[in-house]
Amino acid sequence: xxxxxxxxxxxxxxxxxxxxxxxxxxxxxxxxxxxxxxxxxxxxxxxxxxxxxxxxxxxxxxxxxxxxxxxxxxxxxxxxxxxxxxxxxxxxxxxxxxxxxxxxxxxxxxxxxxxxxxxxxxxxxxxxxxxxxxxxxxxxxxxxxxxxxxxxxxxxxxxxxxxxxxxxxxxxxxxxxxxxxxxxxxxxxxxxxxxxxxxxxxxxxxxxxxxxxxxxxxxxxxxxxxxxxxxxxxxxxxxxxxxxxxxxxxxxxxxxxxxxxxxxxxxxxxxxxxxxxxxxxxxxxxxxxxxxxxxxxxx
Numbered sequence: 001x002x003x004x005x006x007x008x009x010x011x012x013x014x015x016x017x018x019x020x021x022x023x024x025x026x027x028x029x030x031x032x033x034x035x036x037x038x039x040x041x042x043x044x045x046x047x048x049x050x051x052x053x054x055x056x057x058x059x060x061x062x063x064x065x066x067x068x069x070x071x072x073x074x075x076x077x078x079x080x081x082x083x084x085x086x087x088x089x090x091x092x093x094x095x096x097x098x099x100x101x102x103x104x105x106x107x108x109x110x111x112x113x114x115x116x117x118x119x120x121x122x123x124x125x126x127x128x129x130x131x132x133x134x135x136x137x138x139x140x141x142x143x144x145x146x147x148x149x150x151x152x153x154x155x156x157x158x159x160x161x162x163x164x165x166x167x168x169x170x171x172x173x174x175x176x177x178x179x180x181x182x183x184x185x186x187x188x189x190x191x192x193x194x195x196x197x198x199x200x201x202x203x204x205x206x207x208x209x210x211x212x213x214x215x216x217x218x219x220x221x222x223x224x225x226x227x228x229x230x231x232x233x234x235x236x237x238x239x240x241x242x243x244x245x246x247x248x249x250x251x252x253x254x255x256x257x258x259x260x261x262x263x264x265x266x267x268x269x270x271x272x273x274x275x276x277x278x279x280x281x282x283x284x285x286x287x288x289x290x291x292x293x294x295x296x297x298x299x
Contacts, residue, residue, distance in 0.1 A: 229286075
């Protein structure tokens with residue numbers, strides 16, 4: 001991508017070094033925690049304790065501490081007294097992320113009237129948000145409660161080394177996907193889906209969650225389409241990087257890697273094929289009216 005030298009967003013909250021030290025996970029892949037949890041949760045709430053017992057054994061942590069953080073209780077974090085000094089590589093990733101965020105602002109301010117720009121929070125290890133406390137093991141996420149995107153920049157290294165999804169445009173896709181969730185928040189889509197929780201079965205709600213995530217992939221594709229028209233930042237191979245990343249984080253692929261089996265009823269983000277297809281549709285059309293994943297059949 002031709003991103004250097006371009007405008008960086010001022011909507012960046014740099015909290016790196018303010019959270020507690022990262023916990024060692026040995027040879028366990030932290031990116032696979034989420035599908036394991038969701039797989040265990042998909043049957044009944046009685047599996048909650050068992051899930052955290054498994055995770056605590058894998059992480060070498062107190063299960064009560066994990067449960068408290070998951071429920072949003074927010075255990076106190078230990079802030080480092082020494083100033084945080086990022087590596088040169090990490091600082092470049094921070095500049096890159098601020099540049100991509102600025103580009104999403106330019107695109108969405110053009111496409112949407114009265115667009116509210118979200119804030120990007122950079123953190124290390126763990127962070128507190130309006131949605132509760134979270135660790136970097138969760139990966140990047142969007143919190144609708146404070147309209148902020150959260151990311152530990154080490155996730156980009158994990159993408160390359162653990163998920164085999166390298167490349168700067170793959171990283172841009174991740175940021176654009178979370179901005180897609182912000183679009184869903186300010187347009188009321190995510191609230192409608194959230195209201196379905198408790199009114200339908202877990203399996204049905206997971207299906208709504210899948211459609212929400214695939215729409216965020218579509219919106220990331222729409223961003224890429226208009227960004228390329230406006231800036232010509234994309235280079236040869238960039239589109240393939242994004243599609244490869246979408247493939248790498250499909251529910252079916254992650255479940256297969258983490259548990260050795262695939263349970264479609266527990267999907268919450270969509271298969272690799274679905275994620276690639278909806279991102280590509282957004283990129284090819286650039287048309288917001290083409291992104292109704294809730295009416296699409298099949299996905």
